[in-house]
Amino acid sequence: MTIPVGTTVTVRVPASSANLGPGFDCVGLALGVWDECTVTVAESGLLVEVEGSGADAVPRDESHLVVRTMVTAWQHLGVPTPAGLHLSATNSVPHGRGMGSSATAIVSGVAAAHALAVRGGVLAAEELDLTAINAIASALEGHPDNASASVFGGATLSVTDAGEPLPRTRTVPLRLHADVEAVVLVPETTLSTHTARSVLPEVVPLATAAANSARTGLLVHALTSAPDLLLAGTADLLHQEARRPSYPHSMALVDALRAEGLAATISGAGPSVLVLTQGDRVADVRRIAEQAAGWQVLTPGVPERGVQLV
Structure with missing residues (x-):
């Protein structure tokens, strides 16, 4: 039929x-x-x-x-x-x-x-x-x-x-905890997922894998119950540093945001940057993005x- x-x-x-x-x-x-x-x-x-x-x-x-x-x-x-x-x-x-x-x-x-x-x-x-x-x-x-x-x-x-x-x-x-707000910083440049994944190592040390697993558990807890732990919970040990040469401007922005206590990560395969924050700090995200120049700031909601x- x-x-x-x-x-x-x-x-x-x-x-x-x-x-x-x-x-x-x-x-x-x-x-x-x-x-x-x-x-x-x-x-x-x-x-x-x-x-x-x-x-x-x-x-x-x-x-x-x-x-x-x-x-x-x-x-x-x-x-x-x-x-x-x-x-x-x-x-x-x-x-x-x-x-x-x-x-x-x-x-x-x-x-x-x-x-x-x-x-x-x-x-x-x-x-x-x-x-x-x-x-x-x-x-x-x-x-x-x-x-x-x-x-x-x-x-x-x-x-x-x-x-x-x-x-x-x-x-x-x-x-998701009610205080968590997502801010997405979008550049003009693009990056294919295939290219981003091609630079990842096939093998990582056991200690790295264990530490990243612990961070993932902390991430889930921060997202649902403790937004004050988002900075620590969004720290990555597996993929972002390996991809740094593919999106240096994105990683520079992530570094600048995290230096001010904001939970910034690469969004997916990049090159956009995701910041998980609370409402009173969205203005700080905008200020840092404006200083970097070339970034569109989105607050799309979840x-x-x-x-x-x-």
Whole structure:
């Protein structure tokens, strides 16, 4: 059974920041910057329309990430791919800035594919089965930090175990302390995740891994219960220093912010900088960013819900 022609859905998905310092590939935070797309099943052919961030650079054919993701999601769901699709996307999440734009697109594609199959009567489930969407999206993204935050909203901690046909992703929502505020400092330059990951060492000393694990535990406690520990909880020993040559200006800004007691980290693969602070110190973040010059300051908020049907 195929999804009937004319079936349509619109989904909104938030941006995200990953790692938050030591939580490499496992801790994510949703950010209140949203991509939205409408997908309609057509009789035949493919029409892709894109506006907003990255519109001049993304493809308009079957290689578009949302389209590719929908096809793969239907394969995992056992649903035939429709003969025709019309995708209309409006992007607000900056591309190549460490704000999870690829994860946002992947979650959009999985959620749209799932909801279309349910609305079309091909799949018996809730339109937004967040656990199923998270499993597929995390597997396609390759790690669950960004994807899980975009699926569930808020702050998330995820662990992935081997499984068939997909790895098993377990995501625990974290109740973010009410005083924690996220500030994102976005540069004009971009950096691909592939490039950022290519410089990471394949092996780290046991003492480093143990110390970073302890920091991750402290990070979770700081996020949920003790914001005064965020500076210590966001200290990273695994990935940021290895990537310093890839984003020297970002690391210089992180150094300047942390020197003034502000919990600054690289956002995801960079080059944006995430600062987790309390409201009375946002002005300090702005002042330091202005002194560095060339940084857009965003205070997007942290949405409590992730992917949504409009």
